Amino acid sequence: MPPLAYRGRFAPSPTGPLHFGSLVTALASYLEARQHQGTWLVRIEDLDPLRESSTATDQILASLEAHQLRPDEPVRFQSQRSEAYQSAIDQLLSRGHAYGCACSRKELRALGGHHTAACHERRLAHPTPGQAIRFALNDDIAHWDDQLLGPQTLAVRAEVDDPVILRKEGFFAYQLAVVLDDIDQGISHIVRGSDLLDTTGQQQQIFRSFSATYPRWLHIPVILNEQGQKLSKQTHAPALNNDHAGLNLFRALKALGQQPPAHLSQGEPGRVLDWACTHWRRERVPLRPQRENDPPEH
Known part of the structure; x- marks a missing residue:
């Protein structure tokens, strides 16, 4: 090909x-x-x-x-592109790849901005209004061959938090879009x-x-x-x-x-x-x- x-x-x-x-x-x-x-x-x-x-x-x-x-x-x-982003979020929710986050700002501040393990495990299929929507990362080791930096290896979820894809304010987030x-x-x-x-x-x-x-x-x-x-x-x-x-x-x-x-x-x-x-x-x-x-x- x-x-x-x-x-x-x-x-x-x-x-x-x-x-x-x-x-x-x-x-x-x-x-x-x-x-x-x-x-x-x-x-x-x-x-x-x-x-x-x-x-x-x-x-x-x-x-x-x-x-x-x-x-x-x-x-x-x-x-x-709001319609396309919302359709994608609906797909992710229906397949268990995204979930509603009920963590309060107080809880996030106490954890240095990170969410609780319980939040990740909850995986709400139908989040309530006003909740942020987060993509559910899997524990993984990402590999890619950067065209300048060469082979790269990165632990996923062990070092970063599940990214927000729809903010509480109703704005679509960077990682999804x-x-x-x-x-x-x-x-x-x-x-x-x-x-x-x-x-x-x-x-x-x-x-x-x-x-x-x-x-x-x-x-x-x-x-x-x-x-x-x-x-x-x-x-x-x-x-x-x-x-x-x-x-x-x-x-x-x-x-x-x-x-x-x-x-x-x-x-x-x-x-x-x-x-x-x-x-x-x-x-x-x-x-x-x-x-x-x-x-x-x-």
Whole structure:
């Protein structure tokens, strides 16, 4: 059988505008898809109105356009997928793969955020209104061959808690939605930050619960600020300056270990991307977290 066509995606949450760390992930994902003559998609994971900014989605899409990182299909918005997510939760409940969680916030605080063993064993098939719904993980050892980090082994449930897939407030949660959309969009390869490495074992089990083959993962190092913190809205990472798109792409390539020629720092974004698509080498990507303004370590 011929190999499946490469389909990758970049899936930001609109909690704020894109910052440099976001750009590095988006660029790596885009270049992997282009090197494999594949399809590259953009998905807005707008599931949490309590954390989202009213302007962030437009800012994210404007930054991607300014940097000429253009998806091959229309942008998907998870906020438009509620019916599919609810149908999936109903299936999981009926098959005993999900259950209602009656744990109070007081109980969770006392256990450091973790749920009681009794909660996991209860497996309520028909949760009452106002309960969170959680996916029932099985004790397992997850294995996968990361395309950058190599063979990975992760104990599931021994180290993590059953993930919430529907919050008490009625919002669908990341772990369910990301897997369902990856299945529905036929995503074959995922490039994302290494801060999400520990979610992989959970997501494998959710893929299997829908009899779906999970994609190949490639976890790139996160980008740190001067204080050694991951660039994020929480650490006050500044928004990308879209007026310096070519320079931003040049710096992102350097963070990814790609060694672009110095003259490209003054180039237009299209010119930088042309060079990057021709010269992209996954094996040059460093394995350790990188500071925003430091040369990459291999």
